[in-house]
Every structure is written in structure tokens, then in C-alpha cells.
Amino acid sequence: MTKVLVPAGPGPIDVCVRGQGRLVVMLPSLGRGAEDFDHLATAVADAGYRVACPQPRGLGAASVPEAEETLGALAADVAAVITELGESPAVIVGHAYGNRIARMTATNHPDLVESLVLLACGGFIPPTDEVAADLRLVFDPRHPPEVRLEAVGRAFFAPGNDPSPWADGWYGSLAQRQERATVSTPVDDWWEGGRAPMLAVQPADDVLAVPANADALVAAVGDRVEVVTVAGAGHALLPEQPEAVADIVIEWLRRRWAN
Template identity: 75%
Template sequence: MVSTGDGPIEVRLRGEGPLVVMLPSMGRGAGDFELLAADVAAAGYRVACPEPRGLGASAVPDREETLSTLASDVAAVISELGGGPAVLVGHAYGNRIARMTATEHPDLVESLVLLACGGFIPVTEEMGVAMRTIFDTRNPPNVRLDAVARAFFAPGNDASVWAGGWYGSLARHQEQATVNTPVGDWWAGGTAPMLAVQPADDRLAVPANAEALVQAVGDRVEVVVIPNAGHALLPEQPEAVAETVIAWLDRRRAEARA
């Protein structure tokens, strides 16, 4: 548990070594990183997965939420765990929080890994409808699962692994933070080096987002495309994601030692 002025944050910890903090997708919890966190910890890193506020024992604060306030929570976690600097791994919505943290707390961030990064190219109306369908618990389970498959998974991949784990109140809370924060405040990720892991079949954070990031920051970002994966990415291609992330971490650690 990490104590903050806005209430405690529950953090799942495993492994020893340089600190890696993982931030999950919109409306979802730290459990999404179970496999990746285990692989990264086994590779010699200390992995911290904070539960978003409102899940587990992470308290919901009485405050006007922005990406800046969410970034302050990440900064509090890093400071509690030794001050970093940490590598931040943000999946989907988590990449926005990661980039805001790097912008406002650069001394705490070594680099960023952006899994399925979006936020610049607006989602289509079809995908907007799918997202609303997923979070509306009045819809039958099969209807919601069909929306999960269309929005989050590449054709032919098993969406049933993400049939659950959707938290509408958390998603609304996070969406308000997005509305309250201009894209330009976080898009460039401060001055941190970045790895953008782009799912080839992403329909929510389409590849044009990664292309726009390259145009904005140049060679400060490296892009790796993962085939046969949609926005969910983590349950679709766990081995490819782990291999890509660990290669980045190992390279950054080797460069720091040189």
C-alpha cells in the first residue's frame, strides 16, 4: 500500500531489480499484466502494478480528475519504491498516464513503453458504439463479448479471455480525466525515450497514432509492430510482447551501465 494525500494506492509487486511500473487499459485493472509482469520479473526487474483508484484497496479521491492528478499517483508509487527512475509500461489508456508522468515528473522516469498507444487519431463511431456497449452492463453478456471482439481483438483471436474485468465507473472516471486534459499536454511524453508497441490490427488506437508520434518526436521513439493483435494485445500475443518489452529493458539497462 502506498499512502498519498488523496488516499492509499494498492500496488502489486514482484521481482527484484530496476523498477518497471505497469499501467492498464481504460476501465481495467492491474490483473491484465499478470503474465507480462511475471515474465519481466523473471528477467531481473522489480515490477509494480498499481491498481487504478476504485479497484482493490485503491481509494477514490475527492478531487477534479485530470491526467496530471493520475500522473501524480504514479509519481507517488515510484517515490515510495525508491524514487526510480522507473520504466513506465502503459497499455492503451495507461500510455496517456505514462506520458503525462514523464512530462511532469521527468526525474522519476527512465523511459516509456507504450502498448497500443492512441489518443491522437479519434476513434470511429463504430468503435465508440462498441466501447459503450462493453461498459453498459444492461447488455446481455454475448452482446458485450461481441463488442469486445470487434473493438479489442484481431480477427480469429479468442476474445472470451476478456469477457470480464470491465469497470464502467472507472472508465467514466478516466474519461473525465481525458476531457479535462488537452492532448498536447501529454502527447510528446516529455523528453523520455519511448518504445511504441503497435498491434497490426488495432481498430481503436490505429497505427496512424504511432506514425504521428514518430512525426512529432522523431528518433526519440522506436516503433515495433506486433502481427495478429488488436488493441487488447496482451492476451493475444503474450510471448511477442514480453520478448519486445524485455529486449527494450535489457538494452536500456546495458546502455546505462556503459
């Protein structure tokens, strides 16, 4: 793995790069960093691809802009990564909140995007009030760690799965900026992902991005999206079913780049 600084917008972006080959860019979940992709990125790199995992602005060397962020600005950062690495078009893998940025990138920069993999794709049909409250609790430092971990388990992990891999790695100020970027951008601006082919990887027990979101995406774009359901996983997905997710993503890449 190497780390590179990619010039973009208000300042450079810190990017972890693994492997060689066609480019795959991975975007993490709300308020979380690129480290969430360590297992998946290594597996995809070992399968023969170049994997770039940008840190969200505010983490690593990535500076925070003075102006309010929008999904369009976050997508411009992704476009800068693809352009700088010289490997377009790229496949973008977006986990949870990252799938919003992925779809915005495909909308605003279609020539840079070969296809999208949406892990736990939401943003259209909201969770219940109880689940939304647990999400807020996860980022609230006023609560003791054990209470926050219980909320992580309820909101992000399937029943019976161990939430401790995500006991930390939560960045409240990052999540707040990302939420403001979401509010500033109408869902219709990014929901259909431009013209990109999409694979929606739906956790069977996701209570944050409920499965009806994937159904709504199919209704909107038809056969431009495929849906694969992963059993025994909630919204976290990556630490819950790492091997299954890696197999699904690698199979998609091989199909997309068969020649």
C-alpha cells in the same frame, strides 16, 4: 508477488510488486485493473526486474478522490509509487489508456522516468464511430454478456482471436472517471511524453488506437520514439500475443539498462 499500500494524494494506492532489480511500473487499459499484466509482469520479474502494478483508484484498496480527477492527478499517483519504492528512475509500461498516464508522468515528473513503453498507443487520431460505439457497449450493463463479448471482440481483438479472456474485468465507473480525466487535459499536455525515450508497440490490427497514432507520434518527436509492430493483435494485445509482448519489453529493458 507481494501487495503494498503506497501513500499518495487522497489516499493509498494498492500495488502488486514482483521480483527484484530496477523498477518497471505497469499501467492498465481503460476501465481495467492491474491483473491484465499478470503474464507480462511475471515474465519481466523473472528476467531480473522489480515490477510494480498499481491498481487504478477505485479498485483494491485505492480510494476514489472527492475532487474530479485529471491526468496530472493520475500521473502524481504513479510518481508516488516510484518515489515510495525508491527505485527511480523507472521504466513505465502503459497499455492503451495507461499510455496517456505514462506520458503525463514523464511530462510532469521527468526525473522519475527512465523511458516509456507504450502498448497500443492512441489518443490523437480517433477510431471510427462504429468502433467507438462498440467501446461504449462493452461497459453498458444493459446488454447481455454475449452481446458485450461480441463488442469486445470487434473493438479489442484481431479477427479470428478469442475475446473470452476479456469477457469480464470491465469497470464502468472507473472508465467514466478516466474519460473525464482525459477530457480535462489537453492532448498537447501529454502527447510527447516530456523528454523520455519511448518504445511504441503497435498492434497491427488495432481499430481503437489506430496505427496512424504511432505515425503521428514519430512525426512529433522523431527518433526519440521507436515503433515495433505486432502481427495478429488488436487493441487488447496482452492476451492476444503475450509471449511476443514480453520478448519486446524485456529486450527494451535490457537495452536501456545495459550497464
